[in-house]
Amino acid sequence: MIEFNNVSKTYPGGFLALKQVSFKVGSGEMAFLTGHSGAGKSTLLKLISMMEKPSSGSININGTELANIKYQDIPYVRRGIGMIFQNHNLLMDRTVFDNVALPLVIEGFSAKEIKKRVETALEKVHLLDKVRCFPYMLSGGEQQRVGIARAIVNKPPIILADEPTGNLDPKLSLEIIQLFEDFNAVGVSVLIATHDLGLIARMKYRTLTLKQGNMINDGVVEGLNLGGDHG
Numbered sequence: 001m002i003e004f005n006n007v008s009k010t011y012p013g014g015f016l017a018l019k020q021v022s023f024k025v026g027s028g029e030m031a032f033l034t035g036h037s038g039a040g041k042s043t044l045l046k047l048i049s050m051m052e053k054p055s056s057g058s059i060n061i062n063g064t065e066l067a068n069i070k071y072q073d074i075p076y077v078r079r080g081i082g083m084i085f086q087n088h089n090l091l092m093d094r095t096v097f098d099n100v101a102l103p104l105v106i107e108g109f110s111a112k113e114i115k116k117r118v119e120t121a122l123e124k125v126h127l128l129d130k131v132r133c134f135p136y137m138l139s140g141g142e143q144q145r146v147g148i149a150r151a152i153v154n155k156p157p158i159i160l161a162d163e164p165t166g167n168l169d170p171k172l173s174l175e176i177i178q179l180f181e182d183f184n185a186v187g188v189s190v191l192i193a194t195h196d197l198g199l200i201a202r203m204k205y206r207t208l209t210l211k212q213g214n215m216i217n218d219g220v221v222e223g224l225n226l227g228g229d230h231g
């Protein structure tokens, strides 16, 4: 669950990047976040993942008020959020297995448990057959799916994706969104920041729209595919 109440963010130097933003994405909800370049999308995601702090207002993540958490508890709250980036940040000199295992290694799971969980995550993104490959041996869409497997390997209740389809063609983009739909169907909250209005138009999901730091729209943008059934 993600809840913003009157959240504003002013960066050092005085730039007001978010202005009194309020919204809630409930457990098991899936939504897009859109807006022009510089509208504040990445700022909003950074506030959720605690890479930035709000200047005012309150943010609640999975029942925790972020203002109340101690510095040493930040990793614990972050574990509840799977982050996916456009450039996927994979380690190019490590295998697919090692990349997906990384969050579990950091958490100190046993080798046996790591193997089980990594294989389950790779199965969910349909890449189990690539487990011994290095990222450079994979296509862009496959690399992005490895990034998704790594983000969900410790089963976070929230997935945040920042332009996850930025480098992909429409067909591959749809495949990535369908993976998010699979996680959403089992109760994960999903928030996807994207410029891709075509992608949004093909779906019938709630869309949060930012303009110059203001939340100007929050609602379902009806898909062009009126015969489609997305929920």
Ligand SMILES: Nc1ncnc2c1ncn2[C@@H]1O[C@H](COP(=O)(O)OP(=O)(O)OP(=O)(O)O)[C@@H](O)[C@H]1O
Pocket (backbone or CB within 6 Å): 011, 012, 013, 015, 017, 035, 036, 037, 038, 039, 040, 041, 042, 043, 044
């Ligand atoms: N660390 C920072 N210090 C100062 N200003 C910043 C900082 N980070 C972002 N900004 C400014 O805040 C505004 C919003 O930036 P943000 O990255 O959130 O936009 P965005 O909607 O994600 O844009 P894009 O789609 O281009 O990634 C921009 O004008 C940006 O220059």
